[in-house]
Amino acid sequence: MRTRTLLLLTTLLALVVSGCGAPAASPDNGVQPSVDVVSALAKDETIAALLPEATRQAGVVKFGSSVGGQPPSSYYAEDNKTVLGQDIDIAEAVGKVLGVRIEREVASFEAILPALTSGKYEVGTGNFGVTEARLKTIDFVTYINDGQGFAIRKDDDRFQKVENLLQLCGLKIGVGAGTTFEATLEREKHICPDAGKPAYEVLTFSENAAIYLGLQQRHFDVIMSTINGLRHAAANQPNLKFLNEFKRLDVGFAFKKGSPLTPAFQAAVNKLIKDGTYQRILDKWGTTASALPESKISPPEHA
Structure with missing residues (x-):
């Protein structure tokens, strides 16, 4: 599984570099990166x-x-x-x-x-x-x-919220390597087989760009990531929908x-x-x- 994920990551990053990926998010939409809020502070x-x-x-x-x-x-x-x-x-x-x-x-x-x-x-x-x-x-x-949240493609109407991980049975989920998202999904991976349903599959990536591109290229079905990061991405990237907060x-x-x-x-x-x-x-x-x-x-x- 790790080998497969790394191969997929390599392919996705190659697409990003070649310009075939999803459009980059605009850092000026919803945030104010040029505002100086730090330089005037003094030592206490x-x-x-x-x-x-x-x-x-x-x-x-x-x-x-x-x-x-x-x-x-x-x-x-x-x-x-x-x-x-x-x-x-x-x-x-x-x-x-x-x-x-x-x-x-x-x-x-x-x-x-x-x-x-x-x-x-x-x-x-x-x-x-x-x-x-x-x-x-x-x-x-x-x-x-x-905290933890979920996002899918806007053209995917299979569900509107992820309130229970059993909703993800049989799906592929993209997450960052070493994150609480990976740990949560791996820890609870047994719940689908225990319920007589096909297990979900967790695909891990070291680069956020590869996660979003992988979703748009339909290499997996759902992203689990940070609430604030997913909200911003959904507001800036085409065909991306923030589903809901899962855990703070x-x-x-x-x-x-x-x-x-x-x-x-x-x-x-x-x-x-x-x-x-x-x-x-x-x-x-x-x-x-x-x-x-x-x-x-x-x-x-x-x-």
Whole structure:
């Protein structure tokens, strides 16, 4: 199955490069990428004092970041070098409050959490949802509420909502590799055979572009991805329909378990919430419905 998925990914990405894929989403539709909501922020000495001494002296925090293909979470600007998005703005705002520079390395989504535990990165971003499985090895400082949703082609009228995974029996589902979507679907994969129905098939991809293209090319039937990402994609891509929210999850900065950075990051996010910067960032990226009232360290997964 893994080999088949990788072969399909290679084919789909070749189509993207050759110009045969679906039209790219316009980053100006529904978001305001040019609005500056960060540069005027100043260091808060009291909050910065919560950082470990070594971090204060270095003045740098090493990030591993997953960058998708479209707003609102994170994506590349038209120069294919500059990274934009909600995750980026919140991280830069936190850096300003803490008086540190964000040293960012772009990495694949599935590689970031293991790299935190190995010490390669100090912080991970990539719309990482807080789950009980991840909490065993990862700490989180939450900054947004997003979660799991579904999308299909507009010309597919088989269903209007996915309220139970039994609706997906016999279908092929495209997801990102290493995500909560893949974990949820694989964990519950038994439900269709248990009900006497054909199992659904999970196809994993490392690139968002390949997921959307695969759906339009009818290589699979349904996408399971982030609520905010699917809403934006459906508003910008032809023949794509957002179905519904399936499960909400808090999203946060990811750290290795027991990281001494978490209290400072939590305090910085809460300052941004209190002073209105947080609201301005969410307004910029069209995600105000995902606002959190406060940042927490490693809260339990939503039921």
